[in-house]
Amino acid sequence: MSVAFTREESAETAAEVELPDRVISPHPNFVTPAGLELLKTAIATARAAVAAAQTIEDINERRRAAAPAARDLRYYTARVASAQVKAPPPKADVVSFGHEVTFEREDGRKQVFRIVGEDEADPASGSISYVSPVARALIGKSVGDVVAVNSQEIEITAIK
Structure with a gap:
């Protein structure tokens, strides 16, 4: 037993x-x-x-x-x-994976994020996943483009 x-x-x-x-x-x-x-x-x-x-x-x-x-x-x-x-493309004229993107929100806040893979994303350190809503809205866009994210508009001001 x-x-x-x-x-x-x-x-x-x-x-x-x-x-x-x-x-x-x-x-x-x-x-x-x-x-x-x-x-x-x-x-x-x-x-x-x-x-x-x-x-x-x-x-x-x-x-x-x-x-x-x-x-x-x-x-x-x-x-x-x-x-x-995936290495970032040599040209930074259009947002793509690996780029660092600066954008301005409607309320005037400026933010800078690098678009990276899911496991390396850390928004607090300035990197977001390429599948995040913000990154998906930014990919394929250029400086000056305005995109909608979560019912807010953001304008791309720089791509590195």
């Missing part, structure tokens, strides 16, 4: 630490050269975390520690495998 209880507890513990895979975007995995390096760094970080977790003696604690890192490792490995490196 106690053996069955132990097995049940182990099965429950194992299920507790099996995390669902991170969702992989259905969009093409465009990345900048720097974005590809970020993905490779994330793989190395996840591998190190999995290795560190393997040194934990208690099996349940080891599983709990390894689960998030293993999930990240699967995700980033898949993202590197599907990565399509």
Whole structure:
């Protein structure tokens, strides 16, 4: 009877630490050269975390520690495998992937964003995903063009 209880507890513990895979975007995995390096760094970080977790003696604690890192490792490995490196075009006359775009909002605020891949996007640091609503509205446009985003108009003032 106690053996069955132990097995049940182990099965429950194992299920507790099996995390669902991170969702992989259905969009093409465009990345900048720097974005590809970020993905490779994330793989190395996840591998190190999995290795560190393997040194934990208690099996349940080891599983709990390894689960998030293993999930990240699967995700980033898949993202590197599907990565399509795209360098920005040499001309900056029309907004495209990799460009830095400056625009002005109706309220006078100026913003600058670089259009990058989904995994490297960080709006707080000045980069947005190419599939974001703002980027989709800007791609293919030129300086002076006005586009509507979320019921607001923005005017492109510079492309680098």
